[in-house]
Amino acid sequence: MNRPLVGALSALLLGGATLVGVGAAPAAASSSHPRAAQAVDFAGTVALSNCSGSVVRTAKSADTDPALVLSNGHCLETGFPDAGEVIVDQASSRSFTLLNSSGGSAGTVRASKVAYATMTDTDISLYQLTSTYAQIQQRYGIKALQLSDIRPAQGIGIKVVSGYWKKIYSCNIDGFTYRLKEGDWTWKDSVRYTSACNTIGGTSGSPVVDATTGTVLAVNNTGNEDGARCTLNNPCEVDESGAVTVRKGINYAQQTYGITKCVTTGNKIDLSLAGCVLPKP
Helix, strand or coil: CCCCHHHHHHCCCCCCCECCCCCCCCCCCCCCCCCCCCCCCCCCEEECCCCEEEEEECCCCCCCCEEEEEECHHHCCCCCCCCCCEEEEEECCCEEEEECCCCCEEEEEEEEEEEEEECCECEEEEEEEEEEHHHHHHHHCCCCEEECCCCCCCCCEEEEEECCCCEEEEEEEEEEEEEEEECCEEEEEEEEECCCCCCCCCCCCCEEEECCCCCEEEEEEEECCCCCCCECCECEEECCCCCEECCCCCEEEEECHHHHHHEEHHHEECCCCCCCCCCCC
């Protein structure tokens, strides 16, 4: 995983961001959300104590809903979730530095809980904030990034926007992996970058943004550092037949379009919704 910075400095543990989206049907983008087709910058991204993240919404989110912050499951303040573990509605008062378009601090937002987190099938965390989208826009002039609800296509241009490092990586989606295995964890349908997105520790949880539409397609999470096979910090690709491929120096993300099928009225995560295939506790 693209290690959280604290891990990088203390124990050389990797912490990346992986999101796997599955099963979501196409839907029209919200006409009230103007980020689409704008230049990709830092506005709406956040810096965690050891990772990156972003304030996100779905096409159905209301301005009066409590806002959500997307990052990695392995970026939780409580440590890496075990394989098979799913966390829902866990109290949290974690704070995030909200960035403006140039990467400067717009202010601080705070969580009320971890609405959802896991490192099973995907590597995501969704924090619910104490502020609504409208309050964030009024106080800081910042709009949330919108989650795309369609599966991205191979070859499209993407931007990996790290709030921690205040750096934007530009590359393309090289392809998708049937399974991506790293240590005890396995993720489904991961995005593989072309080599230009050479993400590093602290970029875990960064939104992967469509360079054309400005919508969030995935969340950055890991990369193979040493060429080792399926070990921590050295994920391997596993195809449908079980064949293993190792790509030293290549980095990955987890798709996020499946999240949109699991969000209901009030921006609440409802794992029982039709089409929601995020792992359940």
